Amino acid sequence: MEREAMEFDVVIVGGGPAGLASAIRLKQQAAEKGTDLSVCLIEKGAEIGAHILSGAVMDPRALTELLPNWKADGAPLNAPVSEDRFFILSEDGATKIPNSLLPKCFHNEGNYVISLGNVCRWLGEQAEALGVEIYPGFAGSEVLFNEQGAVKGVATGDMGRLHDGSEGPNFQLGMELHGKYTFFAEGCRGHLGKQLQAQFNLNEGVDPQTYGIGLKELWEIDPAKHQLGLVVHSGGWPMDSATYGGGFLYHLENNQVAVGFVVGLGYSNPHLAPFEEFQRFKTHPEIRKFLEGGKRIAYGARALTAGGIQSLPKLTFPGGVLVGDDAGFLNAARIKGSHCAIKSGMLAAEACFEALAGERQHDELTAYPEAFKQSWLYDELHQARNFKPWMNKGLKLGSIMFGIDQLVFGGKAPWTLHNTTPDHAKLKLAADCPPISYPKPDGVLTFDRLSSVFLSSTNHEEDQPCHLQLKDAAVPITVNLAQYDAPEQRFCPAGVYEILRDESGQNPRLQINAQNCVHCKTCDIKDPTQNINWVVPQGGEGPTYPNM
Structure with missing residues (x-):
């Protein structure tokens, strides 16, 4: 059978902030020049925003450049930041860092607490x-x-x-979407973006990308405890001082708060479980005081890039570009990426429109990376370039040195630190690491994985090819279990991977519960042998995130 094909000027893969900003900017330029430009955007979620998960505090700078009248046009930025609080936590205590001592990147004046999913839904309306x-x-x-x-x-x-x-009884062949240029805006660890980076050797000469996993819950809390626009960040407990991690609690409108935790995927102890660390985080007195008496209404998880400018791949290749977190445009020091995604999409769209106006097709859009290097986005990422490398050296030393980097040198220190080891290669053998005992969930403040996945409204047809592919089916037992105590059971936040044994407790085997997958991509990143390959399931499947 031959696939049906459709022709467009530009095809965009991914309906997040980068893809939507690209589409909007392309059509804006066409309207300004009085020309016609066909732009197609596909999104694997059942609707725009269905797979979008972020903290999120948004810097509106790029949005204002893209759509200057966003406020009058009803963009869902309804909770301006009213107060910043930053804590270093111990198990039962909290030290508040005075705002005057915080680097500028941790200040949120003029920013907004948002649901990025809802912002993307609104951007989708503007694009259409x-x-x-x-x-x-x-x-x-x-x-x-x-x-x-x-x-x-x-x-x-x-x-x-x-x-x-x-082919099942309802089989439908996929379609081909042809474009003079194709934008890849799939988010962190994009399935196609990963292939393109290998195909065109886009990572040559740059640092290995580093990642985190972000876990998030949405709660309705007691109105007496709610403070619209309050932003709380933390470092320290429950992470040890050598492991990167931090928590957040953001007060949205309607008495809702987003509470979450980010664990750097460069951790070394294979017994560590990011999901359980997040649950522990909520029990800290400084966090639980907001949640007690409230109700959890949503859950999700997503990997994020954190390598910064040193890990950005080459952005262009013949016929296409990488934008947003598919390339790694995120400022880990600011804990923000949506403004970076929007700006990168705009820069790529402007280079693309110029090329199309010159009737060039499938050339490399070299004007895109050149424009990036002249933009405020480059300056911002360059100033934050040493954040993750310093934090990889431990919380205390990293905080002190990054503070000096920002407060003394203003992000213009005469050195650039580098990451040399990919996250998956940093796991130590299980026998060489202390086991970690996690408390059982209470079902009120802390929860298990399966009840959490239920709140993500994740759905996959079970009778379809598994979208979590093993390059070698023997490796999960002969290597992962034997050497690392099967860490996929713990780094997955959705209970996808289980080691099962027979009645005698022998003959272990890996079971993959692909129907639970929330598309976070952590397994693709952290698997120590890189034996797990995440590919897309059928379109429209996966989580359906409301207000996330």
Whole structure:
């Protein structure tokens, strides 16, 4: 069977802030020049925003450049930051850092507490009003190349295949979407972006990317405890001083708070479980005082890039570009990425429109990285470049040295630190690390994985090819279990991976509960042998995040 093909000027893969900003800016330029430009955007979630999860505190700078009238046009930025609090936690105590001693990157004056999912839904409406063709529920599963080796578009995944790969009764062949240029805006560890980085050797000469996993819950709390716009950040407990991690609690509108925890995926102890560390974090007196008497209403998790400017790959290749977190545009020091994503999408769109106006097709958009190097986004990321390398040296030393970097040198220190080891290679053998005992969840403040996944509204058809692929089916037992005590059981925040044994307790095997997957990509990143390959399931499946 031959796939049906559709032709566009630009194809965009991913309906997050980067992809939507790209689409909007392309159509804005076409309108300004009085020309027609066909732009198609596909999104693997069932709707725009369904798979979007972020803290989030948003710097509106890039949004203002993209859509200057966003406030009058009803953008859902309804909770301006009213107060910043930063704590270093011990197990039962908290030391508040005076705001005057905090580097500028930790200040949030002029920013907004938001649901990034809702902001993306609104951006989707703006894009459609400009004529962007948006197709939610369609997952980009394959990069297409022309005879010269340039990217010519993507194919969406087949629908209705059975677990063995055969065609089921409702089988539908995927479609080909051809574009003069293709934008890849899949977010952190994008399935196609990872392939493109390998295909075109885009990571040559840059530091290995470093990652974190962010876990988040949305709570409705007692109105008496709610303070619209309050932003709370923490470092320290429950992480040990050598492990990167930190918590947040953001007060949105409607008596809701977003509470979450980020664990750097460069941790070394395979017994560590980010999900359980997050649950422990909520029991700290400084955090639980807000949540007690409240109700948890949503849960989710997502990996994020943290390597900064030293880990940015080459952004262009023949026929396409990487934008947003598919490239790694996130400022870990500010704990913000949405403004970076929007700006990167705008810069790429401007370079693309110029190329199309010159009737160039499939060339490399070299004007995009050149414009990036002249932008405020480059300056911001360059100033924060030493944050994660310093924090990798431990909380105390890292905090002191990054403070000097920012407060004394203003981010312009005459040195640049580097990361040399990928996260998956930092795990030590289980026998060489202390086990970690986590308390049982109480079902009131702390919870288990399965009840949490239920709140994410995650759904996958079970009788389809597994989207969590093993390169070697023997490795989970012969290597991961034998050497690292099967860390996939712990680094997955959704209970996807289980080691099962027979009645005698022998013959271990790995069971993959792919239907639980919340698409966080942590397994693809942290698996010590890089044996797990995350690919897209059928379009429209996965979590459905409300207000996340």
